[in-house]
Amino acid sequence: MAATETLLRVRDYDLAATLDSGQVFRWRQKENSWIGVVGKNSVRLTQTPAGIFAETDAPQKNWDWLRDYLQTEIELGKILKAFPDDAPMRNAVASCRGLRLLRQDPWECLASFILSSTKQIVQIRQIVALLCERFGDRLTPQPPISSEVNYSFPSPEQIAAATEKELRACKMGFRAPNLLAAARQIADGKFDLEKIRRLDYAEARAELMKLRGVGGKIADCVLLFAYGFDSAFPVDVWIERALQRLYFPRRRASEPRLRRFAATHFGPHAGYAQQYLFHYMRTKLK
């Protein structure tokens, strides 16, 4: 039965923390709900005691795409149990109960993180919103499900057809040529985002880093948030500060030292651990 709404029964899922934790930049809060776009679907999500209530403009035959995006089927408990048993991790888990990792579209994730460099989250949201309005597909609103116009994330082809000047007008500055180059390589078939899935972590990371404007941090974000490489551990200044403060409070640890520590300390779900530390640091410390 095609329907425009469903209830995803899930517990231990903090929708607000998940959609507002710096892994994705398209969701906005409206009253008690979150409005966003997944693929070509405008989506409204509402946290309820029974789970996540989801509404879309178009009727859906099944909701697998949304379950996959929200990662509602994973066993969070198992992941949390695999975290190192130390005080910082216990505190982070206790204060960010229900924080999840999404499974995003690789191109949207890559493009968003190319735009993220040396930007704060509020600014990344603005840039991405402008980019979608100007180059994405207009999605027709269906009252009363949605009253506002939404836009799909522009495809590599849509961005490849733009000029650097038009992209700069979305306030992305020096990131414009990087985004344009990536879009063109992908649109021309010279860079294959699907191939990344078949590589191991180190190979996949090296492959992404061939793109201009993609260093280790951005590659790790894409590997973690879009491809599900759970061992990817993006190290940005927040995480560096968190590691320094939580694990080396007495002595100053060099950046390579912190990286080596992170690579071995957090186990097979290091990426999840990173998200908990990041959110803990952003919301609870300083």
Next chain:
DNA sequence: AGCCAGGCTTGGT
């Protein structure tokens, strides 16, 4: 190794 590349937010006056 150290500087440079938007533009928005924050903090000081």
Next chain:
DNA sequence: ACCAAGCATGGC
């Protein structure tokens, strides 16, 4: 209201 400093990643 204004102006300076801060943000935070990759490339050269």
